[in-house]
Amino acid sequence: MSLFLLYANFESSAQKFEQPKKYICHKTIIAPKIDGDINESVWNLAEKTDYFIDIQGISKPIPEHQTFVKMLWSDSFLYVAAFLQEPKLWANLKEDESIIFYDNDFEIFIDPDGDRQNYYEFEFNQLNKKWDLFLPQSYMDFGKPIYEFNPENLKHEVKLFGSINNPSGKNDSAWTIEIAIPLYTLCETLPDRKFPKVNDCWRINFSRVEWQTKIENGKYIKLKKPEDNWVWSPQHTINMHRPEQWGYLLFKDNNIEDSAIFTDKYWNEKMLLMDVYYAEQKHFEEFGNYTSIKNMNSEEYKNIQILFNNFQYTAAIKANDNTLWLIDNTGKLRQITLESYPDFGKFVK
Secondary structure: OEEEEOOOOOOOHHHHOOOOOEEEEEEOOOOOOOOOOOOOHHHHHOOOOOOOEEOOOOOOOOOOOOEEEEEEEOOOEEEEEEEEEOOOOOOOOOOOOOOHHHOOEEEEEEEOOOOOOOEEEEEEOOOOOEEEEEEOOOHHHOOOOEOOOOOOOOEEEEEEEOOOOOOOOOOOOEEEEEEEEEHHHHOOOOHHHOOOOOOOEEEEEEEEEEOOEEEEOOEEEEOOOOOEEEEOOOOOOOOOOOHHHOEEEEEEOOOOOOOOOOOOOOHHHHHHHHHHHHHHHHHHHHHOOOOOOOOOOOHHHOOOEEEEEOOEEEEEEEOOOOEEEEEEOOOOEEEEEHHHOHHHHOOOO
16 A cells, blocks of 8 residues: 555635534433423423524525424433424325435434444434434445334324315414434444443434425425425535534533533544545546545645555544544544554654
C-alpha cells in the first residue's frame, strides 16, 4: 500500500455546514401510554424540537405545515412523540412492511455509535402502518437493507385530528404518533450490546414525507410531482442516508435543569474525512479505482493521510487530543488511538 497526502480545492464541509442539531433526552421512570396522545403529563419532561425545515436547509422555503418531535428514554425503550400539522388526512397503504413513504409519513433514522453503518430506519403512516429497515451500510456505500428486520416489542400508535380519506368530512388539522423502540433492538450491533447510559450520545434524525394531492371523485389523489421532504436537522441534500449529517441525541437523567448545550469537538475532523470519502467515491465511479487526489490543494487537508491501493483505502487525521479519526472505502467513520493503528501513527502529524 502507498501513503500520500490528500489535498482538495473546494470549500470543506466543515466550513459549509454548521454542526447538526442537538437534543437533550431525559430519562423517565414513568412509561408513556402508547396511544398516540402526546399531551399526557409524562411528556412535560421532554422539550419540543425545533419545527422541521426543508431537507436541504434554511435556504429553502419554510415547510407549509409544522412538525415537531419530543423524546424520552428509560432502561428499556427510546420513546418518540411527534406532531404533524396536516389539513388533508389520507393514506393508502394498509399493510405493514409496505413502502410507507409512498404515503405521507413520519420517519426515524438512528445510528447508535455514529460510525455511519449498522443503522435503523422506521417509517409510519396515518393508518399506523410501519416499515422498519436495518442498513449495514448506506445505499451510497453499496449497502443492501435487511427488509426482514422486524423488531419485537416495537410499539406505536397514531391519533388523528379529523377524518381520514374523507375530503368532505369534518375539518382535518393534524396527526400525532407515539413510538416506543426497544433498546435491545437498537443495541444489537454495539460491542457487548451495551445499552445507553447518562451522557452517551447517538446520532438521530427525523423526516416527514409530504405529497401534494387533488380531490377527484371524492378521493385524495397524489399529484405527479416530487414529494416534499421536511426534517429536524438539515441533510443539505435530498438524501436521508448521509448519517454524518444526522442530529445528536444526548442521553440525560430526569433532571430537567441538566440541559446544557454541547458541541461535537471532532466535527471538523469528521467533515474533512467525509470530503475525502465523497471525492474518492466520485473518482471510483468515474475511473474504477481510488486515488491520492494529489493535484488538488487546500491548507485544510494537509494533515490527512491516505493508505490506499486501487480497490480500498483508509484515510486518517489526528485530533487535538492525539486520537485518530479514520474513514475507509466502506464509509465507516471511527475513532481509534495511535497505539492501535501503528501504520498511521508513524505518519499522521
